[in-house]
Amino acid sequence: xxxVAIISLGQTDHARERNDVNDVEMLMPVLxxxxxxxxxxxxxxxxxxxxxxDYLAGQGFSFVTTLDAFGPWPPxxxxxxxxxxxxxLYEAWVKMQSGHADISLIYAYGRSSPGDIxxxxxxxxxxxxxxxxxxxxxxxxxxxxxAGLEAGSFTEEQMAEVVAASRRxxxxxxxxxxxxxxxxxxxxxxxxxxSPLHKHDCPPITDGAACVIIAAGDVARELSDRPxxxxxxxHRIEPNAxxxxxxxxxxxxxxxxxxxxxxxxxxxxxxxxxxxxxxxLILRDALGLGDDVSINPSGGALAANPIMAxxxxxxxxxxxxxxxxxxxxxxxxxxxxxxxxxxxVCVLEGE
Amino acid sequence: MSEITLPARLDDLEMVKSIRTPARLEYDYMxxxxxxxxxxxxxxxxxxxxxxxxxxxxxxxARGCCPTDGVPTEEEVELPHVGTVxxxxxxxxxxxxxxxELPYVSALILLDGSDIPLMxxxxxxxxxxxxxxxxxxxxxxxDDEIGPTLESIKYFRPTGEPDAAWDTYKDNV
Numbered sequence: 001x002x003x004v005a006i007i008s009l010g011q012t013d014h015a016r017e018r019n020d021v022n023d024v025e026m027l028m029p030v031l032x033x034x035x036x037x038x039x040x041x042x043x044x045x046x047x048x049x050x051x052x053x054d055y056l057a058g059q060g061f062s063f064v065t066t067l068d069a070f071g072p073w074p075p076x077x078x079x080x081x082x083x084x085x086x087x088x089l090y091e092a093w094v095k096m097q098s099g100h101a102d103i104s105l106i107y108a109y110g111r112s113s114p115g116d117i118x119x120x121x122x123x124x125x126x127x128x129x130x131x132x133x134x135x136x137x138x139x140x141x142x143x144x145x146x147a148g149l150e151a152g153s154f155t156e157e158q159m160a161e162v163v164a165a166s167r168r169x170x171x172x173x174x175x176x177x178x179x180x181x182x183x184x185x186x187x188x189x190x191x192x193x194x195s196p197l198h199k200h201d202c203p204p205i206t207d208g209a210a211c212v213i214i215a216a217g218d219v220a221r222e223l224s225d226r227p228x229x230x231x232x233x234x235h236r237i238e239p240n241a242x243x244x245x246x247x248x249x250x251x252x253x254x255x256x257x258x259x260x261x262x263x264x265x266x267x268x269x270x271x272x273x274x275x276x277x278x279x280x281l282i283l284r285d286a287l288g289l290g291d292d293v294s295i296n297p298s299g300g301a302l303a304a305n306p307i308m309a310x311x312x313x314x315x316x317x318x319x320x321x322x323x324x325x326x327x328x329x330x331x332x333x334x335x336x337x338x339x340x341x342x343x344x345v346c347v348l349e350g351e
Numbered sequence: 352m353s354e355i356t357l358p359a360r361l362d363d364l365e366m367v368k369s370i371r372t373p374a375r376l377e378y379d380y381m382x383x384x385x386x387x388x389x390x391x392x393x394x395x396x397x398x399x400x401x402x403x404x405x406x407x408x409x410x411x412x413a414r415g416c417c418p419t420d421g422v423p424t425e426e427e428v429e430l431p432h433v434g435t436v437x438x439x440x441x442x443x444x445x446x447x448x449x450x451x452e453l454p455y456v457s458a459l460i461l462l463d464g465s466d467i468p469l470m471x472x473x474x475x476x477x478x479x480x481x482x483x484x485x486x487x488x489x490x491x492x493x494d495d496e497i498g499p500t501l502e503s504i505k506y507f508r509p510t511g512e513p514d515a516a517w518d519t520y521k522d523n524v
Contacts, residue, residue, distance in 0.1 A: 022383025025415040028423055042421060058378035068414065071421025114378040123374065132372040 004096045005220040005227030006089075006348065007213050007323075009316030010034030014177040014208035014304035017113040023062065027069035027109055027209050034105070034211035039223050042071060045213075046101035048078040049092045051085035051108035052308050055120050066109065077101070084108060085312030086273075086334030086344050089212060093233060102219045109209035110308035117205055117307075124338060126240055137275075137338065138202055142194040144247040144339045145278040149196055153248045154281040156196060160184035162277040163200045163302060170299025177204050177304040200302075203275040208306030212316045228319035228330065232260030232347035235334075240341060247339050253286035256345040262287055267347070268327040269294040271314035273334045275301045282340065283333065297321065311335065315346050322350040385415030385424070390499035392429075396491060400465050402426040408466035432489040434462040434507075435515040437523045441478045454478045460487060460507055461523050468523050471501070475508035483524065484514035 010033035012018075018026055035042060048070055052063045063080045072078065077100075081088045085108025092104035112120075118136035125131040148154050161184045170179030182200070193199040214220075220227040236252035236259075238245050245251070257263070270293050274280035280302075284295065298317040301310045311334025318332035328350050336342040382390065385401060389412040392399035400411030401424035408417065409428050417424050439458035442451070456478050459468035473481050475490075487507040497503045 019379075019381045020384060022381060022386065022415065025383045025385065025423075028416055028421065031421070055376075058376065058380065065414075068416045068418035069421055071417065071419055073419040114380060115376055120376055123376075127372060128370065131374070 002097050002099065002216055003220070003229055004093055004214055004216050005224065005229045006316065006319035007215050007220055007224040007227050008034045008037035009210065009212050009313070009320055010037065011175050011210040011309070011313055011316070012208040012306070013175050014206045014306055016177065016205060016207070018111060018207040019113070023057065023066045023109060023111070024069045026111075026207070027066055027107060027211075030209045030211045031069055031105070031107060034213050038213040038215070040103065040213070045070075045103050045105045046077065047092055047095050047104040048072075048076055049088040049095075049104060049106050050078070050080045051083050051088040051106075051312065052080070052110060053082055055123055056110045056112060056115070056307060058114055069107075070105065084273075084308050084310065084334050084336050085210060085212070086315055086332070086346070087235065087311075087336070089214065089312060089315060089346075090233060090235060090344065092214060093230060096214065096216050101216075103213065103215045105211065105213050106312065107209065107211040108309040108312045110306050111207035112205045112305075112307055113207050130242070138194050138197065140242065140338050141202070141276040141279070142197045143242070145196050145201070145276065148248040148278055148282065151248045153285075154278060156188060157184065158281055159201055159277040160187040162274075162280045163187055166296060166299045166302040169297050170303035173298045173303065175304065176299045177206055179299060179303060197276065201277040203301050203305035204303075206304050206306045208304060208309055210306070210309040210313045210316060212312055212319075224323065226323050226325060226350050228322035228348040228350060230346060231349045232262065232345070234259035235342065235344035237337070237342040240337065242339065248282065250282050250286040250340050250343060253283055253333070253340065253343040253345065254288075256343050257287045260345040260347045262331055262345065262347055265329055266290070267293055267329045267331040269297060269318060269321045270331040271298060271300065271318040271333065272296055273301055273311045273314045275305055275310070275335070277302065279335070279340055283335075283343075287331065287333065287345070289331075294327075311344065315348075318346070319348050322348055325350070383415055385413040388427070389413060393501065393503050394497060394499040396494070396497055396503070398430045398432060398462060398489075400428045400430050400462075402428050409464060410467050411462060411465045411469060428464065430462045430464050432462075433510060434460045434465070434468075434487060435520050436473065436481065436483055436485040436487055437461050437468050437520045438483060439473065439481050441481070456481045458487075458507070459523070461520050466523070469501075471504060472506040473508070474506040482514075484517065484520065486510045486512040486515060
């Protein structure tokens with residue numbers, strides 16, 4: 001395998017609504033920040049890969065126009081996934097393995113404010129049985145949380161602890177949308193939003209974007225003092241139909257973690273893409289993380305959830321901990337689909 | 352593929368051949384900073400473009416970014432209301448929602464001092480006389496009807512000037 005490392009991350013200051021800019025205007029400074037941090041100009045980028053969703057934008061082929069934020073001239077080599085940018089990073093990593101690129105720029109963006117996000121997200125369900133019910137992601141996450149609580153997999157107190165930790169950690173993250181000192185006990189006293197979920201168990205509605213740059217071998221060493229080398233990378237998917245899988249566990253995460261060799265060497269820090277509080281508990285278990293692992297020091301998706309970028313940000317944040325010398329082995333995780341249907345695990349190491 | 356055999360208890364049931372599951376989603380579309388600036392200009396009967404600091408091209412309407420260089424186009428440039436037809440089509444076919452009388456002409460018009468044409472209508476001239484290189488000017492709706500929309504320009508019409516030289520618009524056809 002060719003050594004490839006994450007060398008920089010750029011992201012927006014995530015907000016409830018960015019109606020002051022269009023997608024291109026939102027992306028330009030993020031790409032510029034990431035390239036500046038990687039000490040490169042755009043002529044050094046061999047491959048561009050992006051992740052976004054036309055359903056969020058409410059426009060067909062919206063990703064084509066946002067390429068303007070990079071400036072695709074002279075003609076560039078690029079690709080796009082209608083997935084979280086973490087999967088765009090995976091595609092770029094595969095491309096790097098082929099030897100056809102030494103530096104790749106990956107960006108992802110999503111704004112949830114233009115549409116009714118709960119209705120929009122219901123369109124990812126199967127069109128025959130579930131989508132006509134307009135089952136929304138909050139209600140489906142509540143089903144999953146209920147199943148987990150009834151099975152004894154976790155408690156409401158543990159869910160509140162996840163939220164309190166996220167808010168606390170996010171105080172050190174200048175890009176976070178939600179942060180602060182919240183006591184788990186006080187959180188439990190709040191009204192239910194969609195039982196058994198309180199509003200704080202759900203991700204904020206976010207407009208935002210992120211950009212990650214990866215480089216191979218000596219190019220990464222040239223550009224970064226401490227590259228975060230990708231040592232394990234895998235993603236797995238489960239059926240879309242909710243009735244055919246056990247919602248209280250995450251088989252696909254466990255399999256991806258096995259393939260990415262999370263257990264071999266353990267990790268110091270894990271950035272887990274868990275939009276709902278109980279999902280962090282399910283994922284921690286599936287990833288086999290012990291109590292000594294620092295979980296979501298950025299605050300995670302409960303602190304800011306730019307859909308399509310939130311997973312890519314987890315990988316970038318995990319790499320940034322290595323870059324700053326705060327960790328030697330880190331895990332980045334991304335999820336997609338309903339109730340943790342699809343999961344990606346990336347293991348990163350410093351030298 | 353082998354034949355699918357249904358259980359006997361389903362023998363008398365009619366097969367579902369199709370279903371209808373209507374879906375409707377509504378969005379509030381945000382034009383962004385640069386397009387908003389352009390539309391606000393139109394509401395004041397002004398045509399505002401933006402210049403790229405790298406390649407110096409002027410875009411109108413601007414989207415806030417040079418699509419070649421990937422940098423913000425922050426320098427505002429006020430453009431005249433006259434330009435050159437770089438390409439056009441004569442619409443002869445009726446379609447649903449049509450408001451124009453046939454035949455009519457849609458054209459790409461390169462405003463003087465800009466580097467990308469904008470699309471608008473050509474009127475006050477026989478459709479057969481519209482041609483590439485023709486010089487045209489904007490005709491605005493009455494002042495009390497002007498708003499932040501390109502419909503504030505009713506159409507463009509020939510100025511009667513001699514045709515523009517090919518070199519002045521050859522990069523925009």
